[in-house]
Amino acid sequence: MDIKHDVCSSCGAPIIFVAAAKSGKTNVLDRDPVVNGNVAIIDGQAHFQSKANPLPDGADRYISHYATCPDAATFRANQKREENPPRSWE
Secondary structure, three states: OOOEEEEOOOOOOEEEEEEEOOOOOEEEEEOOOOOOOOEEEEOOEEEEOOOOOOOOOOOOEEOEHHHOOOOHHHHHHHHHHHHOOOOOOO
16 A cells, blocks of 8 residues: 555544554554654554564654544544444344
């Protein structure tokens, strides 16, 4: 997956979509690097920092847009409803 640039449909912030290196799942990150980010984009894939997987020195660091979007809770609630629609008892 290539890095796709877009804007958040809720808050209008610039974002990027990047596939995770381990899972291949798409992650939504803030477009601009930040000092305290826990994600590095290496060879077009998102690598997440952990004790077992420290990020390389000097790598640009990004943060999940869900951590910064003022409407993230609303989006998560809508996503859960789509994944688990109400059951019809008829």
